[in-house]
Amino acid sequence: MSALAARTGAINLGQGFPDEDGPATVIEVAARSLTSGCNQYPPGIGIPELRLAIAAHQQRHYGITLEPDTQVVVTAGATEAIAAAMLALVNPGDEVVVLEPYYDSYTATIAMAGGVRRPVTLRAPNFRVDAGELRAAVTPRTRVMLINSPHNPTGTVLTRAELEVIAELAIEHDLVVVTDEVYEHLTFDSVPHIPLTTLPGMAERTVTISSQGKSFSFTGWKVGWVTGPADLVATVLAAKQWLTYTNAAPLQPAVAYGLEHEQEYPHRLAASLQRKRDLLCDGLTELGFEVFRPQGTYFAMTDVRGFGYEDAMAYCLALPERAGVVAIPAQVFYDDQEAGRHLVRWAFCKQESVLTEALDRLRGAS
Numbered sequence: 001m002s003a004l005a006a007r008t009g010a011i012n013l014g015q016g017f018p019d020e021d022g023p024a025t026v027i028e029v030a031a032r033s034l035t036s037g038c039n040q041y042p043p044g045i046g047i048p049e050l051r052l053a054i055a056a057h058q059q060r061h062y063g064i065t066l067e068p069d070t071q072v073v074v075t076a077g078a079t080e081a082i083a084a085a086m087l088a089l090v091n092p093g094d095e096v097v098v099l100e101p102y103y104d105s106y107t108a109t110i111a112m113a114g115g116v117r118r119p120v121t122l123r124a125p126n127f128r129v130d131a132g133e134l135r136a137a138v139t140p141r142t143r144v145m146l147i148n149s150p151h152n153p154t155g156t157v158l159t160r161a162e163l164e165v166i167a168e169l170a171i172e173h174d175l176v177v178v179t180d181e182v183y184e185h186l187t188f189d190s191v192p193h194i195p196l197t198t199l200p201g202m203a204e205r206t207v208t209i210s211s212q213g214k215s216f217s218f219t220g221w222k223v224g225w226v227t228g229p230a231d232l233v234a235t236v237l238a239a240k241q242w243l244t245y246t247n248a249a250p251l252q253p254a255v256a257y258g259l260e261h262e263q264e265y266p267h268r269l270a271a272s273l274q275r276k277r278d279l280l281c282d283g284l285t286e287l288g289f290e291v292f293r294p295q296g297t298y299f300a301m302t303d304v305r306g307f308g309y310e311d312a313m314a315y316c317l318a319l320p321e322r323a324g325v326v327a328i329p330a331q332v333f334y335d336d337q338e339a340g341r342h343l344v345r346w347a348f349c350k351q352e353s354v355l356t357e358a359l360d361r362l363r364g365a366s
């Protein structure tokens with residue numbers, strides 16, 4: 001869809017990347033690192049300064065205590081962390097219970113590991129976890145649960161009650177839970193993000209993944225991390241070693257700097273994204289869409305059936321020509337095609353003028 005946006009000159013509300021960079025101070029540290037000889041392989045596990053900063057971040061925000069030398073690994077974005085976790089923890093034939101709609105890399109990396117995915121579907125209009133469906137998805141072959149909160153693309157932020165069901169099942173069936181929390185700071189309306197690992201009995205079985213890409217608006221830097229108990233983190237590191245071995249030498253000191261010295265940035269970003277969410281969601285509502293207002297992330301979902309489209313794929317393929325806007329048909333994130341067929345995902349991590357222009361174009365075309 002990004003290629004379609006480029007070809008047609010459409011406004012790209014498809015792919016989730018911000019059109020403004022993160023803190024200039026962080027870029028300055030990266031630039032200084034480049035010119036001061038920080039260009040050779042860093043340690044595979046990540047530079048000590050960044051691992052310390054990640055551990056301090058987890059302590060400061062959530063009261064999670066981590067030993068930076070054994071419980072933190074730096075990765076090439078959350079994407080590598082997800083791949084390394086799946087390859088490390090899933091053996092051929094193992095089942096992975098995973099929330100759908102999915103961030104695309106989940107299905108690919110479960111397949112690369114030879115695993116079998118068991119989707120639990122988040123359905124419109126509320127996109128909540130159904131405890132019964134979750135329970136039913138766990139079988140004697142389940143090895144791992146893969147959770148994402150705040151959730152892309154629905155914007156659902158799992159509640160403590162939902163996390164408790166996940167924790168209860170994980171403990172009962174002795175499962176490892178991999179939790180993708182890349183949007184941890186991007187929640188709205190004071191909805192709290194609760195890391196799964198903070199629930200009783202979960203610290204020893206939870207692999208937590210995050211990334212500076214979303215929190216600091218440097219999605220192109222691809223610096224992420226894995227935290228968790230030393231034994232699980234060591235197995236993920238063993239897989240990471242054969243994926244990239246090591247990554248982003250000059251960026252790691254900059255990310256460490258950001259985590260330590262730009263602590264307000266993610267909060268300001270969340271406040272600004274909340275305004276953008278409202279701008280886009282109010283505008284789409286006025287245009288007649290049924291809008292599902294997200295609690296977090298970069299994305300809002302809408303139902304397009306009111307526009308005479310049963311299939312959002314057809315709607316999205318026609319949209320660049322018709323209105324000069326690109327959005328994503330959410331069915332591509334679902335195994336359960338019926339659950340996603342009528343849904344469109346719109347990214348609002350764009351400048352307000354861009355969102356206003358996109359709404360004007362949609363108004364003109366409707």
Ligand code: PMP
Nearest residue numbers: 077078079103152182211213224
């Ligand atoms: N997980 C989710 C849920 C995401 O939305 C994304 C980015 N779109 C990622 C992981 C990837 O993060 P990174 O860019 O750090 O690899």
